[in-house]
Amino acid sequence: MFVSLRHTVALTALACASLSMAPMANAKTFKWANSGDVSSMDPYARQETFLLTFTANIYDPLVRRNKELKLEPALATKWGQTNPTTWFFDLREGVKFSDGTPFTADDVVFSINRANGPGSNVNGNFSTMKEIKKVNDHRVEVTTTVPDPLLADKWASISIMSKAWAEKNSAVQPADMVKNEENFATRNAMGTGPFMLKERRAGEKTILVPNPTWWDKPEHNLTEVIFTPVPNAATRIAALKAGDIDMTYEVPPADTDSLKKDANIKVLEGPETRVVFLGFDQERDELVESNVKGKNPFKDKRVREAIHRSIDVDAIKRTVMRGQAFPTNVMVAKGINGYTPDLDKRPALLKPEEAKKLLADAGYPNGFEVGMDCPNDRYVNDDKICQAVVSMLAKIGVKVNLRAQTRNLYFAKILRSTQDGKPNNTSFYMLGWSPATTYDVHNVFEQIIQTPDIKTKKGLFNAGGYSNKKFDELANAVEVETDKAKRDAMIREATKIYVDDYAYVPLHQQALVWATRKNVDLVQPADNNFPLRWVTVK
Template identity: 25%
Template sequence: MTSSTLRAALAALLLLPVAACAGSTTQKGSAGGTARDTLRWASEGSANNLDIAHGFNGASTLIQAAVLDTMVALDKQGAPAPRLAESWTRPDPKTYLFKLRQGVKFSDGTPLTADDAAFSLARHLDPVVASQAAAYFTSVKSVEPVGADQVKVTMKKPNSAFLALAAIAWQVTPRKLAEAHPKDLGSPEVGTIGTGAFKVDKFSITSGIELSRNPHHWGEKPALSKVEIKNISDPETLRLALQSGEMDATRDVSPREARKWKGMAGVKPTFFPGNNIAYLSLAVGNGPLKDVHVRRAIAHAVNRKAIADLMTQGNGQPAAVVMPPPQVSAVYGTAVPAFKEYPYDIAAAKAELAKSAHAGGFEMKVAYGSTGDSGTVMQAVAADLAKIGIKLTLEPMPADKYMNKMMEHDGLTVQFHELAYGTPDPGELLPDMVGSVAAKPQGFNFSGYSSPELDAKLEDLAASATDEEKRKHVTDMLNDLAEQVPYIPLYATNNGFALNEKFTAEVHTWTENIFAAVRPAGS
């Protein structure tokens, strides 16, 4: 998924507020500079929560991946691999048994238990928690510890995507901490602890985040001893911060600005295939957007190729369907079916609008985040739609306020999104697009397009026993989306990652913990 907006110490049974921790953790070298194993990271968006249940966005999950281990990982090919679970078995199609890795401790030194691991998944099923990751686990019936070192997960129905989804969202925290804070775990006031490579020393939405190496981490010791994350919302200011050496790294390298980044001395930008999709959502329950002919008119009126060219600058590709390219390739290889298309055609757009109850056009207020790419895209969309009599009144707002509005599904109309996903399995994305659970507040179905029939198709996809069955169910849903147009696919970009030459890193499409992949040059 995305993006964004999107992830202290334990005293007795409760976590003390992170604000109570010591101030700056910057290490100083002998010459008074920052230590060579301290990374200063610049982020265009600020993390709002270090628990995926309430911070399922790119800026937040970046930190979560460094601090909170999941039970399952993804390898370089995107296939499930061991993490906190050293192994697992599947006694029957609806049952998983996970065997916990031995000797794992949380960053406060307390042992990880099977009860902690089981509860960390079960809490996403609790409506009181109102987890943003709930749609990932709708097929889970129950989770329970079995003895001291096993966790049993029972499914309502088989789900072929479960392991991949667990690698993204089954973050493990202490049960006592999570139970004490069902709604504010991960907030700046509460914080979080995990078993990951790093621990949180400071968390402030305004002044930044500081991490340090977790002394109790069970795995390979990270090369970095500290990471300092600073929010720099303006893209050019962020770039100049790396150019001057004030900051060392970022993953917020806009493909449109690739030429500027490639010409910077001492900074190396890297681009690799992203598992993301940029699109417009049309709120199908809102006024004129209820009419499929209006939605088809919008699809014809938006010059998607021009927007894709503008926003990717050759570091990406136009999108034919609302699915990231790695997921499309995982399902179809090179034999992608031909889905119904809506080429840029003003005459066709006007003809579709004439079939609706809004032939003369209409006006609609549209909110968008004032930083990042949203403004550029929405201004282009508004200019295109004005040609057929649809007037969008654009209302910019701060990114964090806009994200909260989006997640509350508050007054949604025509919205721009760019969501990044963590696996090559379409069972991760499609519930976001058509699932009824995700159509509720805190879900990612911003169009509100869902039905019992689509929920049944999602269940069929999850139960697919063969690749052929999976292709059939994915194709059925993509055909439905192409006919009904709750979404307009725009483009997919490569991921941009920039690093000061003082450091090196090996990152790829499925890298989750970027900080653990970075090391000082020559080390």
């Protein structure tokens, strides 16, 4: 139950493909695969959908999303605000961790401070938090620096850990993945959630089993879950067709039609809330990977415009994504609160000679050379998209040296330091972002576009360091404004600033495509989360 004085920000209902649930009878093993592995078992190691959704099967948050993506009670049964800057969470009584120890307010205070501390990659969710304190064993109180009407939404993705378990195993702080650190929580997990970690072999397989002491009623009928990373798409699809796996979390666009024709396969698809985009290093005075010395080409708006208007997103949709993409010119997808359709109009493509003139006017008559970072196992056809971009930019004299790597290496290279917020070693990069914590545009503003500041925890995923003072002021105002009309006007003004600045190159809203065997029923939310608690195998 949610009790609050706050204004509820209007959220557009997101489609949720849901199939019927079966009882716990005839329990089964469920085998599934993805192109890449889970980066860590630590729920605070990385603000990445796949890691967060996987570990959410082992841990519980205070509040969670239901099948319609609305908030519902989890470890907290009641929450709200006693005044504009004070929140309370009343905790569920009688809950135990899977090792048998009781869940209390001490675990919540510990977990929130751990998620907000050194080594954590999810601390952007706590930018307004001043303090969290224990009131009694079953209530915590949170004080914010400013009114934050979306605090409960932000915390729906924050898993709660056992204070005693973390202390016993020297995992009081998350291992910093940007520095390739590890600790006990990297390869082990123990929570209050619907499943328990039975076996973890990084890069090979991870096995989960049901938690017999879970506080909620299971809707699944699984006795064992076996996850296997299978980087090769052809191998993954062949395994699904042969029945060696029951589900693949990612279907390459080239395989969708053939799977639809297979009588033993079900394909689930729809638009995802994620936008895939390209970013520039606009922070350094000299790029770390370029033949241009003494200055940074990306600090010049004319260079950014030339690149933006030379990338044919419709061609990428047609030839690379096989139609499974929704081109965009803004950093937030349709269906997210704050989407501005009138600004989602991509400027006309430039002819190569027109783009070259922009570059020449900016001081680069012969173009220039730059490195580009891209994952090869994170987004749909990610490396192929980057290859297409390389080809398109070559036509205007920009030579792009592509480095496509597995997600662990890629994220470690591009993400800002969690210790001091300093930029990493990228000059030009691909990234994708879904505001799945709040389903509100402010999440994109705060995490991706605002000026990076480790103290305020703003812009922590703004890898290129884009900075605009007026945008920052508007984003901060949007965070606390409760008048919808005023808030919408500020959102539009802020959106126009980064669009006019050519701050980023939005590519497309990614299509969400999963495939299962016919005997599998599950729920496919539009945010690409995959709760195993809703899976049944017939």
